[in-house]
Amino acid sequence: MKSKNVPGMNVDIGGIELKNPVMTASGTFGYGEEYNPYIDINRLGAFIVKGLSREPRSGSPPPRIIETAAGMLNAVGLQNIGVDAFIKEKLPYLSGFDVAVITNIFGETIDDYIRVAERLNGVPGIAGLEVNISCPNVKKGGIAFGDDPETAYEVTRKVKNVTDLPIIVKLTPNVTDITRIARVVEEAGADAVSLINTLKGMAVNVETMKPYLNNITGGLSGPAIKPVALRMVWEVTREVSIPVIGIGGIMNAHDALEFLIVGATAIQIGTANFINPRATMDVLEGIQHYMVENGISDIHDLIGTLTVE
Amino acid sequence: MTNTIKESKKSIVTARIVDHYEVARNHFLMSLKVPSYFQAAVPGQFVMMRVKGREDPFLPRPFSINFLNSHNTGTIMGILYKVIGKGTTIFSRLKKDDELSVMGPLGNGFNMPPDRKKIALVAGGVGVAPLSFLAEYLKRQTNASAQGIEEIVCFLGASTSQLLLDRGRLADACSKLMISTDDGSDGYHGTVTELFQNHIDSYTDNDSIVFCCGPDPMMTGVAGIVKKYSIPCQVSMEERMACGVGACLGCAVRVKSHGDRPRYMTVCKDGPVFDSKDIIWKQA
Numbered sequence: 001m002k003s004k005n006v007p008g009m010n011v012d013i014g015g016i017e018l019k020n021p022v023m024t025a026s027g028t029f030g031y032g033e034e035y036n037p038y039i040d041i042n043r044l045g046a047f048i049v050k051g052l053s054r055e056p057r058s059g060s061p062p063p064r065i066i067e068t069a070a071g072m073l074n075a076v077g078l079q080n081i082g083v084d085a086f087i088k089e090k091l092p093y094l095s096g097f098d099v100a101v102i103t104n105i106f107g108e109t110i111d112d113y114i115r116v117a118e119r120l121n122g123v124p125g126i127a128g129l130e131v132n133i134s135c136p137n138v139k140k141g142g143i144a145f146g147d148d149p150e151t152a153y154e155v156t157r158k159v160k161n162v163t164d165l166p167i168i169v170k171l172t173p174n175v176t177d178i179t180r181i182a183r184v185v186e187e188a189g190a191d192a193v194s195l196i197n198t199l200k201g202m203a204v205n206v207e208t209m210k211p212y213l214n215n216i217t218g219g220l221s222g223p224a225i226k227p228v229a230l231r232m233v234w235e236v237t238r239e240v241s242i243p244v245i246g247i248g249g250i251m252n253a254h255d256a257l258e259f260l261i262v263g264a265t266a267i268q269i270g271t272a273n274f275i276n277p278r279a280t281m282d283v284l285e286g287i288q289h290y291m292v293e294n295g296i297s298d299i300h301d302l303i304g305t306l307t308v309e
Numbered sequence: 310m311t312n313t314i315k316e317s318k319k320s321i322v323t324a325r326i327v328d329h330y331e332v333a334r335n336h337f338l339m340s341l342k343v344p345s346y347f348q349a350a351v352p353g354q355f356v357m358m359r360v361k362g363r364e365d366p367f368l369p370r371p372f373s374i375n376f377l378n379s380h381n382t383g384t385i386m387g388i389l390y391k392v393i394g395k396g397t398t399i400f401s402r403l404k405k406d407d408e409l410s411v412m413g414p415l416g417n418g419f420n421m422p423p424d425r426k427k428i429a430l431v432a433g434g435v436g437v438a439p440l441s442f443l444a445e446y447l448k449r450q451t452n453a454s455a456q457g458i459e460e461i462v463c464f465l466g467a468s469t470s471q472l473l474l475d476r477g478r479l480a481d482a483c484s485k486l487m488i489s490t491d492d493g494s495d496g497y498h499g500t501v502t503e504l505f506q507n508h509i510d511s512y513t514d515n516d517s518i519v520f521c522c523g524p525d526p527m528m529t530g531v532a533g534i535v536k537k538y539s540i541p542c543q544v545s546m547e548e549r550m551a552c553g554v555g556a557c558l559g560c561a562v563r564v565k566s567h568g569d570r571p572r573y574m575t576v577c578k579d580g581p582v583f584d585s586k587d588i589i590w591k592q593a
Contacts, residue, residue: 030556034578037319038554058571065549065559067368067395072551076558079573222367274552275359275369276321277412 007291008298011265013243014191015166016100016128018045018266021299022284025247025270026051026104026130031090038277043284045266046100051132053106054115056082066203066212071222072271073201075215078106078135083119095125106132109139110155117159128165131156134172134197146172149184156188166191168245174200178232179239186240194245194268195236196229221271223249230258237263237304253286263304323361324411326403327385333472336435337401339388343411347384350374352443353418353545353582357553361408366396371550373439374414389474391435415553416581419443419543425518430463431505431531433523434472437465439545440522441475444482460484466501470494502530514539532585542585548576563589
């Protein structure tokens, strides 16, 4: 339904053509069936699938989530059906939609990442890979791949070498200098970066003196992290030339616009989906409305327009 | 070929409170005006609710449906809940005409196999909420279709007599209402699990079924009893939830698996009602 009044929303993320910059964040939208009753998936810019590993993963024992001030902690433990079951059981359903399907992948070793990337290469219906480098590297004592520039470089490079798909590297905020990791993965061949993953946190039940999460620590998401995410996205956009995808506490179009203005080419909606299954649609319509109101005919005239006095 | 969406999409609805009061200490009954499609809800299903226009609490809260009534003025949904934490405290302060955002009905409810003649409902505390709905639902079905249900016995337990919720409704809907209180202020002096155990001889594996909801130790106890006598039992589980639709995988419950790997299901999408045999009970 293109008309003269509808502003140009399409963006290019390192070779992945999106009809608009609104994506679902990995792990917050299942495999599509969960939210199909609530939204028209065809209207999304991209659908990022729940993180896939080589083998299925059971995930962590409960409790897995706890609400915190303006957000939530989760320790789901990367539960997923594994790459093979995804291709066989879930991808056919997602392929039925007119939406770019991006598969998020992760591993415990670099070899795991390579295997998953190889498995997905050439599979019809996949537009790109998002490489989650926030998980612990078992061969390096559990230090996250994305916490160490050398490992971040190596995993990016090796995944890039085994895939023809554009790769987006998803960065962890739990680092001293996220721009350094961003530069390194760009150098290693990343076609785009997405940030931020959740911030590591914890919460304690003072009645029982136990942590609320079985895993003790978990990932903080929601509006509580948005200012941190926005700052990091702004910093990274000034340091790299590849597209940056903004993630972190985006609840509405206003939040999404902030990310676009500081330089994000696209944005992902995560935790907001849990509160409002229509959050992606509301954000999309809100961005369009803002553009029409402000006479912006193309989204590129909005991206990176931050004015600093 | 794209998955074209012809049917209208579900949405979160705004529901107005038509009645709200404290039925017993710290326990409230909220009645909400909901769209007529809620009438399709089955006992055991739940809704996710948030106070409209409020950012805090952040996540919606799950509540099982306690009743659904249709009047000429519309459909009224009842939510019976206990004040536990921040979310329920805020809900408890809401007044008539306040509005909530409601998503649902969600999840899988209780499922009545047609060959069962004797039904036992085992309810602990506020866990009675979905079971009074079920009792009335089954009674209506029995009247309407002359289904072979011979009796519905409800075992209702609480810490003290004042907290025996929905007593009147259960007495009306069930063939028999058996009471237990932890402090002996009414009925059997002890837990509802013990009370149920004392009557287990009335039930057999070929004609009976148990529907159970209550605190974890109570459900664990009931699950242990029915296992011993091979009586089918459905339990309504509870876990902290975020999305309510199976996306966030937050409300995991451990279930039996064939291999070595632990297996989790979601309370929201795979449940909240499970076969008690499928659950790995903490002390079972």
